[in-house]
Amino acid sequence: MGILEVKDVSKRFGGLKALSDVNLSVEEGTVHAIIGPNGAGKSTLLNCFVGKLIPDTGSVMFEGHSLLGIKPHQINQLGVSRVFQTPEIFSELTVFENVMIACFAKRDGSFRLQPFKTVENETDIVEKAEQMLVDVSMIEKRDMHSASLSRGDKRRLEMAMCLAQDPKLLLLDEPTAGMARADTNNTIELLKDIQKQRGITMAIIEHDMHVVFSLADRITVLAQGTPIVEDVPEKIKGHPKVQEAYLGTAH
Amino acid sequence: MKILGLNEKDSRFLLIVIFLTLATPVLLQPFPEGSGMAQFNAGYPDLMQRFAIFGIFAIGFNILFGLTGYLSFGHAAFLGIGSYAVVWMYKLLDYNVIWGLPLAVVVSGIVALGIGFISLRRSGIYFSILTLAFAQMMFVISYSDLFGRFVGTTITNGETGLQVYGNDPQVLLGATEPSSPHFFGIVMRENFWTPQFGDWQFTFNNGYYFCAVIAILAFYLSLRIFRSPFGLMLRAIKTNQNRLNYTGVHSRPYTLAAFVISGMYAGLAGGLLAAMDPLAGAERMQWTESGTVVLMTILGGAGTLMGPVLGAGFIKYFENIFSKINDNVLHQWFAWMPDGLEDAIVWVLHFFVGKGWHLTLGVLFMLVVIFLPGGLVEGGTRIWRFIRGTDRKEKTADATHQPEHVAYVAEKEEF
Known part of the structure; x- marks a missing residue:
């Protein structure tokens, strides 16, 4: 049993099937990355973990509590902290x-x-x-x-705010999006340190491969709302299905 | 030196405020009687009472608007409720304000709880509109005495306004008791000392000092709120409510608490208005009155401790002093000019004084909002820095005392 269990989650926006039958399990103490090309449904999936969206079907369980239909502050109080794509701080x-x-x-x-x-x-x-x-x-x-x-530094501050709460699960939504290479590397180092010192479980949404492969213990690849592969980073790198999802089928 | 659980800086600040408040009858009377400038003296009881009372009103409003950024356009409703509560206690018990004032605070707190509970479901402009709608409903209800007609007795006495009549019960009224508002025999409208030093005439009034002591308490309470974890959360709501929710804080009870506290301040201010003058009328609840407190807070500096008080004093001063300047006074001022020029200048200034004081206030308000978004407090800080020649960059070092300006009505994400 993982700390976060996602079962058969589907979400439709009108005619668009954003997520279909997503199954996912984040093990305690690991860094689990969810990657995929643009429009794969990564952010929709994350929004289902934090109380912003309620999926049409399926369940999201955190340590045996359902995260569906409860407010963001309640989810946080259960021990789930969140880092935003653009650092959200009290500026x-x-x-x-x-x-x-x-x-x-x-x-x-x-x-x-x-x-x-x-x-x-x-x-x-x-x-x-x-x-x-x-x-x-x-x-x-x-x-x-x-x-x-x-x-x-804003990202560092946001991380400090999350860590101050000793979260059981840290959700990161593209933590290096829009950052310069140097800032990206700093953020990766920071996340690695945190992981090494505190062993916090992390779920990362990311499309920067460099970030993902230097951090993740396990990777789920999402394409068109469905997980196509889940494996350790070494196996994901050369996986034909992943290349197909990112680059399209060869002509 | 540290007093009353405050740190050194705040203790000094509080002592200065106490001194200024208690010395107001002298400080506002800088010009000798009979001189041309005497009309700018503001040290007479009625006006000073208003400074203190509207200071309390603005301090309370600032706890909601200055800290959380929620702009209520309906706080005059609580002002009216406070006044009605106090006058009712005069009618039923006696003229001692000790019965009415706590009741004013409690009743307005309860009404604020109801209005806040509904209005705070929305933020930004929608919140403002909801509070405005509630206040207007309350105004109409009082103006037409709707509740009174419903229960078959008068509650607000409609457009006449509520006042004490000879046949009211006044069950606690003793034989020797004063027949106007008093606090255990200290009659509000009486002066306890009217010294004369040369041409200078000072008035020390019971009512003013009663209001002043309550205003100091109100200020101290707001200072404690500003420095408390509660105040920190309210400021966090203003900057980023979304982040706060994702940090595990439920923002709505905090905003509701701030709304109720500021409603209670407004009720207290309304009660004091009736404690100085035993009348309560529906016009006190009109939306223009709600607008005035918004102006006071922004003019002085929203989110700063002293700003709202300064703003309140400024507006009340303009309302009472500027409005008294008429064409004759202007002609006296410019009599040294050639006749044609004199007439021309008086003709222009005519629109800005007397009944036109609103025009002056409007121009002043625009200048402050455009050039001093932090209000008069920011102006004062800039002048102080200029005098001391300190670098402007230091501003960032002290966010607690000089918070940066934030947009007032920002639409925030709903939860």
Whole structure:
């Protein structure tokens, strides 16, 4: 049994069959990549994990809880954190405040009214947030406005926010999309470090092969809404079906 | 020095605010009586009470709008509810404001809970429209005394407005009790000290100091909210509600709490209006009044601590002082000019003073929004920096005290 079990998931948008009979199992402690050409249904599939879309048929189970029909904040509280394609951070707040919000959400749950406490006196939160910034080597940018960070640093900050919550499963939606090569490599190193130190289970949606092959333990290839192959990276590389999906059939 | 659980910087800030509030009767009376500038003095009780009361109204509104970015266009409804609650306590019990004010806060809190629960299902412009619709309904209900007609007795007394009559029960009224609003015998409209220093005349009024103490408490409470985890979450809602939801926080109870708190502030302000002058009328609930508090907050600086208070003071000052300048006064000012020029200038300025003070306010508001999106507070900060010659880049270093300007009505993803 994997930590995330996807069974017979199908989703239609009008006449378009975005997903048909997707079966997928993400094993605990592994990095599972979902790849595929544009329009293969990768993002639709991810949206079914985070409470944004409800599939027409099938089930998505996380540690025995169904993720269908519950709100994003409830999914997060179950232990699923998400990294967005373009880094989503609280850009008007400081780097430190960004991380503290994640720490508060982890400690206090989805809602707790505490208007008479003072943020800077919550020593456990302050210490944890500082530790997280040290971990992603951003502590010297602690008091910067996060809007003024570089793209790569925004990604680091977003990762710090996710890690502050000790997630059981980390969902990454094209974590290196639109990044320069150097930033991409930095992000890969960061993800590798995280994986090595914490052993967090990750599910990555990606179409950059370089990223996928340097990170993933297991790869599922999606084409036209259906998984066509699932295997270890070495076997995926030369697989005829994958080449066909990416390059089309030879004339 | 640290006081009341605040850090050093905030403690100093609070002490300055307390000093300014308590010294208002002196500070607003800078010109000697009888001089040409005396009409710019604002240190008379009625106006100072309004500064404090609308300051409270704007401080509360800022907790919702300044922190979460949700722009309510219906806060005047709570102002009216507060006033009605207080006048009803005068009618039923006695003129002591101790009964009415807590009731005003509680009742407006309950109504805010209902309106907020429904309106907060939408964000952005749709939220604003919903709150406006609710406030207009409340206005019509009070203006026509719909509830009163329904239950067979008067509740708001319609367009006449609610006031105390001789045949009201007033069951707690003692034989020696003052026959106007008071706080355990301290009569609001009486002055406790009217010193005269040369040509300078100062008025220390009971009602103003009553409002001032409550305003300081209200300010302290909002300062605590700004610095609390709750305040942090509200600011997070303003910048990126989507991320907050994916970070495991349910944003709606937070926005609802902010809405209820700001509704209670507005109810308190409305109650104080009736505590200074024992009347309550439906016109207090009109949408223009809701618009005024929006103007106050933006003019002063939304999301800053002092901004709304400054904005409230500014607008009330304009409303009361600028509107009193008429053509005769203008002619006096420009009498030194050649006649033709004098007439021409007076003719132009005529449109901006007296009843035309709204025009001046409008121009000022446009200038502030275009050139100082952070409001008067940003203007003050810039001047301060200019005087000290500090580099502007330092601004990024202190986001807590000088938050950057954010678009007010941003449509956010719905959940």
